[in-house]
Amino acid sequence: MTEKRKICVITGTRAEYGQLSRLMKLISKNRKLELQLLVTGAHLSAKFGMTFREIEKDGFRITRKIDIRAGDDSPLGVSKSMSIAVLEFSKAFEKLRPDIIVLLGDRYEMLSAASAALNSRIPVAHLGGGASTEGAIDEAIRHSISKMSHLHFAGAEKERRRVIQLGESPDRVFNFGEPAVDVIRHTRLLKKKELEKKLGRKLKAKNLLITYHPVTLDTESSCEKQFANLLSALDELEDTLLIFTKPNADAGSGKIMRMLEKYTAANLEKCILFSSMGQQAYLSALSMVDAVVGNSSSGIAEAPTFKTPTVNIGDRQKGRIKAASVIDCLPEKENMLNAIRKVYSPAFRKALLKVKNPYGEGGASEKILKVIKTFPLENIVKKKFYDLP
Structure with a gap:
């Protein structure tokens, strides 16, 4: 019997989880994949609603909770949380041995996870690269995570081109739209x-x-x-x-x-x-x-x-x-x-009435799943810088 590919998904906030939940469900239902779910950051904070309970209520089994003491919102407190996160993610990766790690977006928790993955030589699939948010530190974090990642799933074509502009090989950069739209399409809305x-x-x-x-x-x-x-x-x-x-x-x-x-x-x-x-x-x-x-x-x-x-x-x-x-x-x-x-x-x-969402009409999660399920991972961590023509 072929060994299952172990997909480690990491979430630290309610918004992030919302965008990832459809993909997580697809991974958990696929017989060729094993979902490893790491929950961290605000999910574990009473101050932010202990939202890990919502994840469990949705039927997901949390593989490990990574407590990075996210309560202190001062710059020094955030830096302390980041240092704790790098250490704790490294410990988790050593124990779980995932084949690939899935990160979304641009928060400091994800930067810490990407750093730990880089040191552990584990490939990263990054969702949401190539976006721009000029008023937030997220801008620098997002592009940094892209450079530490090996598969890229942008939300729009312009964002895909930006990831390539960072030197990432076009055959590893995909535009399937935003997975957040999928969650909307598959959620029963309340009356x-x-x-x-x-x-x-x-x-x-x-x-x-x-x-x-x-x-x-x-x-x-x-x-x-x-x-x-x-x-x-x-x-x-x-x-x-x-x-x-x-x-x-x-x-x-x-x-x-x-x-x-x-x-x-x-x-x-x-x-x-x-x-x-x-x-x-x-x-x-x-x-x-x-x-x-x-x-x-x-x-x-x-x-x-x-x-x-x-x-x-x-x-x-x-x-x-x-x-x-x-x-x-x-x-x-x-x-x-x-x-x-x-x-x-x-x-x-x-x-x-004529508005269209520039981030797609849905279906991104299914397409992302297909790539992370089948893309060859041998030697993927060695990357060549792609120069624009």
């Missing part, structure tokens, strides 16, 4: 009454889904000011339900979280705050709200599939490929209010 039960209240005449993450290349004081401007803008809205989700475990998230908790506690009649809504409820809300507001990647990669507008604030997502449903605005109160007003304008609502 309105079901969502209202999950929210604990009825939707209002107007409803916004809001997620604001630290802009990690700005100063903490600048991020606080920008978020204060957002809260001040939201104060101006009438008859609007504000559904907040907490920020990622990035440097500076603690202060934003405290501001958010204080604001929602003082405005209970119009605010709901979630550490994590869970995938089904979040996507259901995304399909029903009037707009996504903030600087989350879900407003860029997922909202357009529902033709839901996005008010994209500031520089965190600057450089990303965007659908026509995305309204960019400066992190100033009046700019934000103008963008929110545009969401409700009849001309803009009419234009939404």
